[in-house]
Amino acid sequence: IAGITQAPTSQILAAGRRMTLRCTQDMRHNAMYWYRQDLGLGLRLIHYSNTAGTTGKGEVPDGYSVSRANTDDFPLTLASAVPSQTSVYFCASSDSKASGRAGELFFGEGSRLTVL
Amino acid sequence: GDSVTQMEGPVTLSEEAFLTINCTYTATGYPSLFWYVQYPGEGLQLLLKATKADDKGSNKGFEATYRKETTSFHLEKGSVQVSDSAVYFCALRRSGGSNYKLTFGKGTLLTVNP
Numbered sequence: 516i517a518g519i520t521q522a523p524t525s526q527i528l529a530a531g532r533r534m535t536l537r538c539t540q541d542m543r544h545n546a547m548y549w550y551r552q553d554l555g556l557g558l559r560l561i562h563y564s565n566t567a568g569t570t571g572k573g574e575v576p577d578g579y580s581v582s583r584a585n586t587d588d589f590p591l592t593l594a595s596a597v598p599s600q601t602s603v604y605f606c607a608s609s610d611s612k613a614s615g616r617a618g619e620l621f622f623g624e625g626s627r628l629t630v631l
Numbered sequence: 632g633d634s635v636t637q638m639e640g641p642v643t644l645s646e647e648a649f650l651t652i653n654c655t656y657t658a659t660g661y662p663s664l665f666w667y668v669q670y671p672g673e674g675l676q677l678l679l680k681a682t683k684a685d686d687k688g689s690n691k692g693f694e695a696t697y698r699k700e701t702t703s704f705h706l707e708k709g710s711v712q713v714s715d716s717a718v719y720f721c722a723l724r725r726s727g728g729s730n731y732k733l734t735f736g737k738g739t740l741l742t743v744n745p
Binding site: 618 | 674676722724738
């Protein structure tokens with residue numbers, strides 16, 4: 516059972532470099548999300564996608580971009596990394612069209628990113 | 632905007648103690664409410680949920696009741712175990728429309744000692 520797979524699990528990156536965090540799900544969920552988790556701040560939504568071909572901005576979108584070319588993949592790109600983007604990044608998905616299941620998110624195990 | 636406020640941790644308990652983690656929310660309408668749990672080194676997992684006022688969500692001995700009058704969704708467990716040590720997140724989803732996003736609280740770290 517795979518669920519959501521994130522890669523890499525950990526990465527150290529020099530400031531100014533471009534980085535893409537990968538996220539793949541095998542549950543055919545329509546909605547996908549990227550959150551960042553920081554101590555004392557909890558989880559904050561970066562970007563989301565309600566369905567393939569559409570994306571939207573979350574609470575903290577600046578410096579990040581996403582694409583949703585198909586149902587399964589939802590990569591997050593940092594065009595030019597800065598130290599404040601040091602965080603743990605979680606990808607999640609949900610089958611929001613299933614009756615009574617909206618809001619039930621399935622999370623990956625996270626990608627720990629350090630920007631120096 | 633929507634917001635979720637949880638009691639600040641960390642919370643440290645002895646095994647078999649009673650647990651309460653307070654959660655209150657601000658949202659328009661009738662949101663759905665959730666508790667998620669994050670075990671060390673893992674992603675979040677749904678623990679329980681409630682979708683309307685007075686609903687009680689329960690799972691693994693944990694319970695939470697959706698109180699509309701006090702805008703609260705406090706998490707309780709009668710007897711905690713060492714294996715319950717984790718970070719607990721309260722969350723809400725606004726009702727209606729195509730808004731599938733969750734708003735999370737900041738999380739409460741629970742440590743249970745033997």
